[in-house]
Amino acid sequence: MNIYLLFILTIIIGEYLLNVFVESLNVRSASPRLPEEFSGFYDSEKYRRSQEYLTVNTHFSLFKSTFFTIVTVSFILAGGFNVFDTLARAVSSNQ
Template identity: 40%
Template sequence: MMNPFFLVIFIALLIEYAIGVIANLFNLKSLSTKPPPALEGVYQSEEYRKSQEYLRANTRFDFVTSTFSLVVLLSFWFTGGFNYLDQAVRSWGFVPILSGLLYIGILVLGHSLIQLPFSIYRTFAIEERFGFNRTNPRTFALDRIKGLALAALIGAPLLSGILALFEYAGYHAWIYCWIAVTLFSLILQYVAP
């Protein structure tokens, strides 16, 4: 018998992907080479054409990246990658909260590495082609490292709290987690809007 959570998550992933693809197809279909009458005095026709080409290139590239990401995710899932990683991390003998942090950290790092070639192409090919790239390889690399460090600094304490709640709070842990994440989000919006 198939796990109902499996079906719900699998169907949700496919629906999210399909909605994204359909929305992008509608966006591509609505592009035109001439500005609408309301924007005729705002944009020069060449600037408008360039913006439409830029949107077209990014939308097509988004289709490639989202398709690739879905295929990698489903492949990892169906080959037992999540379970294998879980068993490997548990075998290291750390306490459950640290094991959870390592598990999520490895997944985030793996996702970042898989997305890296796409980010490089977007920045140094698409952005460059349209004259929007102001980044050099050193700045690009430093931005990625800083982003991961910031995610770890902010995410690790929050994730530790969530894991601790699920470890120790019992049946109602989910509501405590929801409250904690909501409060954290509100505080973060106040501190860095």
């Protein structure tokens, strides 16, 4: 493995881990109870539903992010970019 590959993989995996950390903090801070400060301005049932939506949406987002990170890292390590580069050069008439 060369240094560029390690750098790119570190950036991809680091971004994924940071995203997981931030999203987990966001979900952990969600509360189904409406804060007292907003009780006169916002319906408590709507707030509870919005917090449920946040949780479900975040879990789906984490699943999607995990899937695409695995696919991207696998594609890089399997040499997928080299295959596409070779195909593009074969099709191109600029050589």
